[in-house]
Every structure is written in structure tokens, then in C-alpha cells.
């Protein structure tokens with residue numbers, strides 16, 4: 267079941283499924299809301315609930331203080347809805363922002379090259395083209411790594427069915443260690459995007 271969320275002051279409406287966050291639904295429907303961390307700690311996605319029932323979710327008490335909760339503020343990256351809802355967001359969209367919807371993709375690793383002793387270039391073939399803008403990023407799920415990890419897209423948007431990542435090895439970083447030490451050509455990965 268889904269509910270309609272109206273986003274003011276732009277008046278856009280999105281459908282939010284049970285258990286889906288307002289932010290996830292907005293990005294998947296091509297509606298941009300400000301966000302950064304994506305998991306309740308930075309407060310970039312704070313919005314005001316004008317009307318309707320919203321479940322706050324796993325928002326950090328530092329990112330969303332008690333007084334703000336009392337005022338009806340929520341973090342869009344954590345909040346789920348229990349009725350049709352109207353929210354007000356501080357939206358300041360760049361003029362050239364296209365608002366491409368976030369979608370899920372399956373990707374196959376086609377090439378791994380060493381760009382420097384600490385940076386690997388990874389090329390992934392997508393199961394279908396992804397439309398994105400320069401400077402955007404994707405979230406990739408990696409075996410044995412808890413939750414998706416974000417990587418910037420290094421290739422131009424003109425190559426839509428292929429993405430290239432330049433991954434610097436971060437000491438102690440589970441995702442970059444996996445990519446540097448275990449990832450193989452031919453491996454299939456799940457990713458979502460574009461974000462940012």
C-alpha cells in the first residue's frame with residue numbers, strides 16, 4: 267500500500283510505499299530533496315510535516331532534536347508515512363538539475379585496472395542504460411560489506427550503459443578493500459543511482 271506525499275512549496279506529489287522513506291521515494295520518482303548522509307545523522311534532509319501521520323524512524327537525536335520532533339520536523343531519509351502527508355522542504359535546485367530518477371541496476375565487472383598503487387579503475391556494464399549528470403554517484407552493494415557504499419561516477423554521461431569508478435584504497439575500509447583485493451572481472455553487483 268502507498269500514500270501520497272505532497273512536497274511544498276513546489277507542489278510535487280510522490281507515492282510512498284509502506285516502509286519506504288520519503289527520501290527514497292522522492293529520488294526514485296525523479297523529485298529532488300536535499301540530502302547528504304542518507305541515514306539520519308547529518309540533518310540535511312530535515313523537512314516540516316504540515317499535515318498527516320509520519321513515523322520518524324531511526325533519526326539521530328543530534329540530527330533531530332526533541333524540540334524539533336515536537337514541532338513536527340522529520341528527517342526525510344528516515345521518515346516513513348502512515349497516511350497521505352504534506353511536507354515543506356527547503357528546496358533550492360540548480361537550474362541545470364535534471365532530476366533523473368534513482369533506479370536499481372545489475373552490473374557486470376568488465377575491467378579492473380591499476381591507475382596508481384592505491385587507485386583502481388573499475389568498469390561496470392549495466393543491464394540497461396542509466397541517465398545521469400556529471401558529478402553524480404551510485405550506491406553499490408558488495409559481498410560481506412554492511413549496507414550499500416557510495417562511489418562517484420568517473421565516466422561521462424554519454425556512455426550510459428557503462429559506468430567507471432576510480433576507487434582509492436581506504437585503510438581499514440571494508441568496501442574499498444573488497445574492491446582492491448577480491449573483486450574480479452565477470453562478477454555481478456547490484457547498484458542504485460544516480461544520486462547527488
Ligand code: FES
Pocket residue numbers: 300301302303304305306307308309310311312329341342343344
Ligand atoms: S540525509 Fe543526512 S540525515 Fe537525512
